[in-house]
Amino acid sequence: MSDLYIGLMTGTSLDGIDAALVDFSAGRPHLVDALCAPLPEALRAQLLALQSAGHDELHHAALAANAHSRACAAAIRQLLERAACRAQEVRAIGNHGQTIRHRPELGYTLQIGNHALLAELTGIDVVGDFRSRDVAANGQGAPLVPAFHDALFSREGETRVLVNVGGIANLTVLPEQGNVTGWDCGPGNVLMDAWIQQHLGRSYDADGAWAATGCVLPELLQALLAEPWFALPAPKSTGRDLFHAGWLAAHLTGRRDRPEDVQATLCALTAQTIADAVHSQNPAALYLCGGGAHNAELRRMLSCELPQTRITTTAELGVDPDWVEAYAFAWLARACLLRQPANLPAVTGAQGLRVLGAIYPK
Numbered sequence: 001m002s003d004l005y006i007g008l009m010t011g012t013s014l015d016g017i018d019a020a021l022v023d024f025s026a027g028r029p030h031l032v033d034a035l036c037a038p039l040p041e042a043l044r045a046q047l048l049a050l051q052s053a054g055h056d057e058l059h060h061a062a063l064a065a066n067a068h069s070r071a072c073a074a075a076i077r078q079l080l081e082r083a084a085c086r087a088q089e090v091r092a093i094g095n096h097g098q099t100i101r102h103r104p105e106l107g108y109t110l111q112i113g114n115h116a117l118l119a120e121l122t123g124i125d126v127v128g129d130f131r132s133r134d135v136a137a138n139g140q141g142a143p144l145v146p147a148f149h150d151a152l153f154s155r156e157g158e159t160r161v162l163v164n165v166g167g168i169a170n171l172t173v174l175p176e177q178g179n180v181t182g183w184d185c186g187p188g189n190v191l192m193d194a195w196i197q198q199h200l201g202r203s204y205d206a207d208g209a210w211a212a213t214g215c216v217l218p219e220l221l222q223a224l225l226a227e228p229w230f231a232l233p234a235p236k237s238t239g240r241d242l243f244h245a246g247w248l249a250a251h252l253t254g255r256r257d258r259p260e261d262v263q264a265t266l267c268a269l270t271a272q273t274i275a276d277a278v279h280s281q282n283p284a285a286l287y288l289c290g291g292g293a294h295n296a297e298l299r300r301m302l303s304c305e306l307p308q309t310r311i312t313t314t315a316e317l318g319v320d321p322d323w324v325e326a327y328a329f330a331w332l333a334r335a336c337l338l339r340q341p342a343n344l345p346a347v348t349g350a351q352g353l354r355v356l357g358a359i360y361p362k
C-alpha cells in the first residue's frame with residue numbers, strides 16, 4: 001500500500017510552482033516525481049503587486065488566491081499524469097501558498113491560496129496555512145523546514161548544515177548532538193533577481209554569470225550589511241517585506257556604480273550572510289538546496305568565505321536540491337493529518353510544539 005502526499009511550494013522568488021509527489025509507505029520517504037510549473041505571467045504580476053500596500057487589496061488578494069489555486073491544480077494534474085497516479089491515491093496536498101505579508105512581530109503571516117478551491121478542483125484533501133499556528137504561539141512561523149531536514153538528513157556523529165537559497169536564504173543546523181537550530185540568514189536570490197530584471201530584463205542571473213563579470217564594491221557591501229536585521233539574534237525570519245527592490249534602491253541613492261558590480265555585490269551579500277551564519281558551526285560540508293544552489297558564482301564566493309567547508313548540494317544526501325522545499329510541504333501535510341507537531345520551538349521561538357496547518361477535506 002502506498003502512502004502518497006503532494007507538496008506544493010511557491011516561494012518568494014515567484015518563479016514557479018514546485019510540486020513533489022512523495023511516498024511515505026516505506027521506512028524512509030521516497031520522492032516519486034516532481035516538477036516546476038512556471039507561474040503564468042499575469043498571476044506573477046498580480047502576486048508581485050500584492051507584495052506592497054495597494055488599492056482594494058482584499059479583492060485583488062482573493063482573485064489572486066483563486067488564480068493561484070487554479071495554477072496549482074494544473075501543476076498537480078500534470079504531475080499525477082506523469083507519475084501515472086490517480087488523485088484518489090493521494091492522501092493530501094500540502095499547499096504552502098504565496099506569502100504576501102510576513103509580520104510575525106505583529107502576530108500574523110499571510111500566505112494566499114484558495115485551499116477550498118484546490119480541494120474542489122483536485123478531489124484531494126488540502127492542508128494549508130502552515131505558519132499561522134506557530135505565529136499564534138509567539139513563534140516566527142519560519143523557517144518550518146528544519147524539522148523535515150532533521151527527519152530526512154540527520155546523521156549520528158556528524159554535524160550537517162543545510163542552506164536553502166530561495167528568494168530568502170534559510171539555514172538548518174543538524175548538530176552531532178543537541179537541538180536542531182535554524183533561522184533565516186537574509187536575502188537569497190530576491191535582490192539579485194530584482195537587479196538583473198531591472199537592467200537586463202532577465203528573471204534571474206543564470207549560474208551567476210553576470211555577477212561573475214563584476215567586482216564586489218566593498219563600501220556598498222558594508223552599507224548593505226549594516227541593515228540592523230542582520231545583527232538580530234535568532235529566532236528570526238524575513239521576506240520581501242524588508243528585502244525588496246526599494247530597500248536596495250535606498251542604498252544606491254547618489255551612487256553611480258556599474259550594474260554588474262552591484263550584481264556581484266548582491267551575490268557577495270548573500271554569500272557573506274550565509275557564511276556568517278555557518279562559520280561558528282565549522283561543518284565539514286555545507287549542503288545547498290533551492291534555486292541558488294545552481295549559482296556557480298555564489299558557490300565560488302561561499303568557498304572563499306568558508307575555506308574549511310566543502311560546498312555541495314543535497315543531491316549528495318539523495319534529494320535533488322530543486323525539490324527539497326516542495327518535499328518538505330508533503331511531509332508537513334502528513335504531519336498535520338497525523339496530528340504530529342512539526343514546528344521546532346528552538347528554531348521559531350514558539351512557546352511549544354504545535355501541530356501546523358488547516359485541513360480542507362475533499
Ligand SMILES: Nc1ncnc2c1ncn2[C@@H]1O[C@H](COP(=O)(O)OP(=O)(O)OP(=O)(O)O)[C@@H](O)[C@H]1O
Nearest residue numbers: 011012013166167189204206207290291292294295
Ligand atoms: N541556474 C541558476 N543559476 C542561478 N540562479 C538560479 C538558477 N536556477 C534558479 N536560480 C535562482 O533560484 C530562484 C528560484 O529558487 P527557488 O524556487 O528555490 O526559490 P523560491 O521559489 O523563492 O522558494 P523559497 O523562498 O521558498 O525557498 C530563481 O529565482 C533564481 O534566482
Ligand SMILES: [Mg+2]
Nearest residue numbers: 011013015016
Ligand atoms: Mg521557486
